[in-house]
Amino acid sequence: MKTFYTFLLTIVLSSVVLSQDITGDWQGELKFQGNALGINFHINKTENGFASTMDVPLQGVEGYKSDATTYIDSLLTIQIKELGIQYQGKLALKDTIVGNFSQNGMSFKLNLKRGNNLPNRPQEPKPPYDYVIKEVSYKSTTDDVVLAGTLSLPKGDGPFPAVMLLSGSGPQDRNSSIFGHKPFLLLAHELTQSGIAVLRFDERGVGESGGRTSEMTMATQMGDAQAGINYLLSNNQINRTKIGLLGHSLGGILAPKLAIENDIDFLVLLAAPGVNGDAMMLKQRKDLLKLRGATDKQIEGTNGMLASLYSELRKSSLEDEALKTELQKKLAIKYETTLPVKELNEMVNSIVDNEELMAILKSSPANYFQKVSCPVLALNGSKDFQVSAKENLAAIEKALSDGGNTAIETHELEGLNHLFQDSDTGDISEYQVIEQTMSPEVLRLITEWVSNIVN
Helix, strand or coil, rough: CCHHHHHHHHHHHHHHHHHCCCCCCEEEEECCCCCCEEEEEEEEEEEEEEEEEEEEEHCEEEECEEEEEEEEEEEEEEEEEHCCEEEEEEECCCCCEEEEEEECCCECCCEEEECCCCCCCCCCCCCCCCCCEEEEECCCCCCCCEEEEEEEEECCCCCCCEEEEEECCCCCCCCEEEECCHHHHHHHHHHHHHCEEEEEEECCCCCCCCCHHHHHHHHHHHHHHHHHHHHHHHHHCCEEEEEEEEEEEEEHHHHHHHHHHHCCEEEEEECCCCCHHCCCCHHHHHHHHHHHHCCHHHHHHHHHHHHHHCCCCHHHHCHHHHHHHHHHHHHHHHHHCCCCHHHHHHHHHHHEEEEEEHHHHCCCCCHCCCCCCCCEEEECCCCCCCCHHHHHHHHHHHHHCCCCCCCCCCCCCEEECCCCCCCCCCCCCCHHHHHCCCHHHHHHHHHHHHHHHHH
């Protein structure tokens, strides 16, 4: 009889686990080589089963969509093919999944518990909002990819002035989420409360947008952004004569290009490149290495090699394999005593195979800033080590002035980093630990300047 009751109890407990709702937020800590990395999965029920996204806050990864999510007989499987990731875990208790995280052949134990391990973000806006939120979608002008976004509108009939937000490099969601921060959610909140409509969207392959992140090039990003402009122009709640663009970092390269192809009324540039892409990246590398203790001699040695490579990249009209072969030969002759041929070849391949990086390296911002005629506000932080303030702000102002534009306002903001947070050093490692999402001074400058332009 005792055996029968034990067996019956096992059946009851198993059925409870099997019927447990798997949807929601799950968090775990991946431990390897003495390091710990927080991983979050967000699981949703769909018409066809389940869908999920992954966050890795320490690496700035948020909302990365899985290719497949299944939950069968209490076994959860999540696959992200593009990153070579698979997670498999068994629901052991009500709020615990025991499993393994594997990536490209390496496997690590990863147990999940309900909840998330995102840090405190006191500036993050919370509903209810004193304005209208609309979920929108539209098709890219580049292809058939459907992009999803949020349009926030002041209360009333309109038509309202509007701003479209353009995020920096890498796959970004509509909030430009990074290290647990949501700067575009905060910007949209501040601007909409000031009477300005804001459109922000998930880039392709991210969040609710279609497509794949591997499809992202400068050309597809331009087409996706153009579709957003077209959407605003077609919306009768938007004032067609008062549409502006706000671009952060890489978005600051796209914004002026779009401005000269459309009748854009104003630009807000946050940490936007103004110097040529190769010069910007060499300065970025030098400043970051110096911040972390490298000597001038150490920096100049490797920067000299990269300068040669970047110069050849900018001059060459070859593409892909032919370009790789040419560069590898030239670098081998010049630096064969400095670096093994295998490492030289891998360095060349890693750059040439990255379309977004190649586009930045070959960019010449002055060529399009000279053609921008609308009012421009350009801001940088003095502790920005990704897009240095002095050189880039000066280059933007000069190029705009050379083109005859006099409606220019620039500010180098003391103590702010690339994300416009008040920062001790400006190092990327501080982005997550700083609770502030964006300096109140920056938010004030932007909302006041845009309000003055549109009113």
